[in-house]
Amino acid sequence: MDSISLAVLKIATDREQKGEIDIIGDQxxxxxxxxKYIRDRRYHLRTYPNCxxxxxxxxxxIDRKExxxxxxxxxxMQKTMEHDIIHHxxxxxxxxxxxxxxxxxxxDDGTSQLDLEMMVFSRGQRLSEKVMNSDNSLLQxxxxxxxxxxxxxxxxExxxxxxxxxxxxxxxxAEQLCxxxxxxxxxxxxxxxHHFVDGPLLYQFRLNFRRRRKIMELLIKRPQTVVESQDSPFCVRKQSHDKSASFNSVSPNSEVKVASAVRRSSMTSSSSSGYFSNSPALGNSPPVVLCNPRSVLKRxxxxxxxxxxxxxxIRKTLTVVSDAVGWGFVVRGEKPCHIQAVxxxxPAASAGVKIRHFVVSVNGLNVLHCHFRAVSNLVLTGPRTIVMEVMEEVEP
Structure with a gap:
């Protein structure tokens, strides 16, 4: 078997810490x-988008006790600047x-560096969400x-x-990807x-992308050794009867369930009704994993x-091709589902997807009678290019 070296373990630990910081920033x-704290703002007759x-x-x-x-x-917030998550x-x-x-x-403004490390991290995030949302017995x-x-x-397997x-x-x-x-x-x-080998050895997802992080974790100095995290069921640890170890959504409401992943790490939390984040090559937020807001429908x-x-x-047919992070939209509701956020x-915004669009079909399959979880699964398990038929209300 291919044993793993201490050098690889140390690098992986360092990358895990960086990944945790990225997740905190995206959440x-x-x-x-x-x-609604992020929006277009004006100053001296100039508009600054998404600020x-x-x-x-x-x-x-302070109000949220963070x-x-x-x-x-x-x-x-200074920590987020130092880690290149935000900028002036x-x-x-x-x-x-x-x-x-x-x-x-x-x-939000596309200035984050999509280097190889970020692409691998985003790809891993998407794959973990896809495994969790697929109907298979891969994780046992x-x-x-x-x-x-x-x-x-x-x-x-x-x-x-x-x-x-x-x-x-x-x-x-596939082995090289793993x-x-x-x-x-x-x-x-x-x-x-052991390192990853196409064989009978057992592996686990090390990061729990859906766990709701406290922003104060940015100030916690993490140990440099490889340790087991007891707050994540996806971290390596022996089987436990502790019910608190169950996998929890980022969403605060019990009705909310992650549909995909955080996109651009996700709008993903996305079992939060579904920030669809799929990534080609080495790269998906969805979703993200994110909080599900109240319905955007007027009624x-x-x-x-x-x-x-x-x-x-009116009906429209839109083609959305996922980028290295995902598709970039959230679905919610049932009979019919609607676009909750974009x-x-x-890619979804570029393709013309808008909030309050009702989803008629995905890749030719009618989903008017489906719950958003079924639509989410259809997107996650399908190809990277989706053809989506929607209905848009005509303004009087």
């Missing part, structure tokens, strides 16, 4: 979008001040060397699944003894009302 971004005001976010952090006081809130709207300042300055998330309680592990998968899902062309490509995922702390051997619309003769709706910088 913060999605929550600020949900609460937030520093002072308002400091207030928000920070105990203003200096700590400023320190947290004009790149004039390199520090975060509790003032009326405008700042942006780099994922399994035993290796007399020890049982939760949510473990057999290496050879994962390789086969990647080929079946057209994520890899052949077994060699080795990259291990080196980037997305997966690991259950006892951290409830029944299926009979939608399909009634003379109803004020990433303004994503």
């Amino acid at each position: 913060l971004r999605l929550r600020l979008h949900e609460d 937030f005001m520093a002072r308002e976010v400091v207030d928000w952090l 920070a105990p006081d203003r200096p700590t809130a400023v320190q947290l 709207s004009c790149d004039e300042y390199k520090d975060f001040k509790d003032s009326r300055r405008f700042y942006r998330f780099r994922k 309680a399994r035993e290796e060397d007399g020890v049982k592990y939760e949510r473990a998968f057999v290496a050879t 994962m390789v086969t699944w990647l080929i079946q899902e057209q994520e890899s062309k052949n077994r060699g490509d 080795r990259r995922l291990l080196e980037h702390a997305i997966i690991q051997h259950v006892s951290s003894k 409830p619309v029944t299926l009979d009302e939608l399909l009634a003769p003379g109803a004020p709706y 990433d303004p910088t994503g």
Whole structure:
């Protein structure tokens, strides 16, 4: 068997810490979008798109009990600047001040660097969501060397699944993909003894992308050793009867379920009714994983009302091709489902997808009678290019 070196373990640990920071930053971004703190703003007759005001976010952090006081809130936001998650709207300042300055998330204005490491991380995030949302038995309680592990998968079964899902062309490509995922702390051997090998060994997802992070975690100095995280069922650990170890959605409401993943790490939290994040090559947020806002519909619309003769709706056929992060939209509701949110910088927005569109079909399959979870699964398990028929209300 191919044993894993201490050097690879150390690199993976460092990348895991960076991945956690990226997830915290993206979950913060999605929550600020949900609460409408990120929006187009004007200053001296100039419009700055997708910005937030520093002072308002400091207030928000304190009101949400994410920070105990203003200096700590400023320190947290400074951390996001140091990790290149946010920047000043004009790149004039390199520090975060509790003032009326405008700042942006780099994922909102497309200035984040999509390097190989970020692409692998996004790809791993999408794959973990896809595995969780697919109806298969890939993740199970399994035993290796007399020890049982939760949510473990057999290496050879994962390789086969990647080929079946057209994520890899052949077994060699699938094995290399899994080795990259291990080196980037997305997966690991259950006892951290082996690198990824197309064989009978057991592996687990190391990161729980759906766990709701506290922003204060940015100030926690993480140990440099490879340790087991007891708050994530996707981290390597032995089987436990602790019910608190169940996999939880990022969403605060029990009705919300992740449909895909965070896009541009996701608008993803996305079991949060579904930020669809699929990524080709090495790269998906969805979703993200994100919080599900209240319905954007002006009023409830029944299926009979939608399909009634003379109803004020027109049909449109839209083709959405996922990029390295995903499709960039959220679906919610049932009979019919509707578009809850659209990433303004994503493929869906470019294809013409808008909020309050009702979803008629996905890749030729009528989904008017489906729940959003079924539509989510259809998107996640389908090709990277989706042809979606929608109905748009005609303004009087």
